[in-house]
Amino acid sequence: MQNLSFTQNPPAISSKTGLKRNTTSIPMKQSLKLSSSSLLNEKFKVSQTHCKASLEVQEPSHRGTEIEVHGLSQKVVGVLGGGQLGRMLCEAASLLAIKVIILDPMENCPASAICHHHMIGSYDDSATVEEFAKRCGVLTVEIEHVDAETLERLEKHGVDCQPKASTIRIIQDKYLQKVHFSRHAIPLPKFMEVDDLEGAKRAGDLFGYPLMIKSKRLAYDGRGNAVAKSEEDLSLAVNALGGFDRGLYIEKWAPFVKELSVIVARGRDNTVENICHIVKSPANVSWKIMKLATDVAYKAVSSLEGAGIFAVELFLTADGEVLLNEVAPRPHNSGHHTIESCFTSQYEQHLRAVVGLPLGDTSMKTPAAIMYNILGEDEARFPKSPLCLYSF
Numbered sequence: 145m146q147n148l149s150f151t152q153n154p155p156a157i158s159s160k161t162g163l164k165r166n167t168t169s170i171p172m173k174q175s176l177k178l179s180s181s182s183l184l185n186e187k188f189k190v191s192q193t194h195c196k197a198s199l200e201v202q203e204p205s206h207r208g209t210e211i212e213v214h215g216l217s218q219k220v221v222g223v224l225g226g227g228q229l230g231r232m233l234c235e236a237a238s239l240l241a242i243k244v245i246i247l248d249p250m251e252n253c254p255a256s257a258i259c260h261h262h263m264i265g266s267y268d269d270s271a272t273v274e275e276f277a278k279r280c281g282v283l284t285v286e287i288e289h290v291d292a293e294t295l296e297r298l299e300k301h302g303v304d305c306q307p308k309a310s311t312i313r314i315i316q317d318k319y320l321q322k323v324h325f326s327r328h329a330i331p332l333p334k335f336m337e338v339d340d341l342e343g344a345k346r347a348g349d350l351f352g353y354p355l356m357i358k359s360k361r362l363a364y365d366g367r368g369n370a371v372a373k374s375e376e377d378l379s380l381a382v383n384a385l386g387g388f389d390r391g392l393y394i395e396k397w398a399p400f401v402k403e404l405s406v407i408v409a410r411g412r413d414n415t416v417e418n419i420c421h422i423v424k425s426p427a428n429v430s431w432k433i434m435k436l437a438t439d440v441a442y443k444a445v446s447s448l449e450g451a452g453i454f455a456v457e458l459f460l461t462a463d464g465e466v467l468l469n470e471v472a473p474r475p476h477n478s479g480h481h482t483i484e485s486c487f488t489s490q491y492e493q494h495l496r497a498v499v500g501l502p503l504g505d506t507s508m509k510t511p512a513a514i515m516y517n518i519l520g521e522d523e524a525r526f527p528k529s530p531l532c533l534y535s536f
């Protein structure tokens with residue numbers, strides 16, 4: 145088991161201000177006591193109750209009345225992973241007054257500074273995840289590379305995981321994901337498991353070149369993919385991915401003209417909304433294609449269990465076919481712009497879905513939105529106009 149430590153946000157007032165709980169200097173409490181019925185005072189009452197809850201202060205209220213402060217949901221949301229997506233979940237949660245606690249091994253992970261609590265530990269360690277789950281009303285993820293077996297066990301003991309552990313298990317193995325979706329008749333590029341070079345050559349004979357070779361697990365940002373342009377390239381591509389022992393499979397090259405992503409939100413009551421269609425590049429698509437993309441995305445998501453956001457990555461081919469690339473059962477990089485462009489961002493929607501609130505209005509509040517990945521780009525190419533930068 146990993147060493148655990150638990151940090152709290154906001155930091156306990158005693159440590160931040162140098163005041164101790166039992167000292168006589170109580171400037172904060174005095175200011176609360178002095179304020180009476182103004183709007184300002186209402187704010188202070190909230191602050192006091194919040195401090196009290198965080199610090200477990202047992203002193204009687206100076207106002208003579210107890211005020212309970214409720215967020216939209218009393219469920220504490222536990223998030224496995226505290227990366228940038230976790231951070232944006234925390235931002236959305238703070239507006240809803242929902243408490244989010246995170247489990248992440250990095251003390252200074254992006255979400256750490258703004259979550260309600262940060263438990264420092266690995267989301268891939270069984271005992272750590274079990275310990276974390278005890279503190280959560282509902283458990284969710286911002287990354288799918290977590291310990292699915294532990295989640296399955298926890299679910300059997302009544303822990304509420306959203307999306308379900310079965311979904312995480314399927315999604316975290318890209319090959320299993322492809323097998324699952326093909327069983328549900330979702331259109332996909334052809335694919336095949338390969339264990340050795342002979343198998344890879346057979347895939348090449350069957351699918352033609354170029355071939356897309358992919359790692360089954362722990363792949364993200366394209367890092368688990370390698371392209372073989374011809375049979376001669378195969379061993380190089382396989383070696384670049386760490387060899388067959390890593391667990392590889394091959395996909396037929398999808399001759400796409402555009403990549404689309406549809407972000408689907410499903411509530412606990414199975415209501416489904418699609419938050420937005422994002423045409424990544426280069427331009428818009430017809431209503432007919434949008435409808436087709438949404439249909440494929442809905443069908444894919446309905447084959448998976450649990451509530452939350454599901455980002456569905458799709459390929460549009462020249463002849464108007466829509467093929468599924470993969471599904472992420474969580475908020476997705478392609479939906480960052482929903483913070484500015486939609487009435488309900490993918491982050492708020494994910495929280496609403498997992499705690500069981502009604503899903504929010506997903507319509508766009510701006511006529512259009514565009515998001516561009518500037519990783520590795522030359523800064524000088526960008527105009528000095530207002531930009532929203534989603535970087536952590």
Ligand SMILES: Nc1ncnc2c1ncn2[C@@H]1O[C@H](COP(=O)(O)OP(=O)(O)OP(=O)(O)O)[C@@H](O)[C@H]1O
Nearest residue numbers: 333356363364365366367368395396397398469470
């Ligand atoms: N079968 C395919 N044919 C052609 N291009 C493909 C194929 N599969 C993937 N790609 C290209 O590679 C990119 C990354 O692939 P994939 O989504 O499988 O990787 P990833 O590691 O999950 O990346 P990300 O984290 O960006 O989603 C796709 O967005 C697409 O441009």
Ligand SMILES: [Mg+2]
Nearest residue numbers: 366457469470
């Ligand atoms: Mg992808």
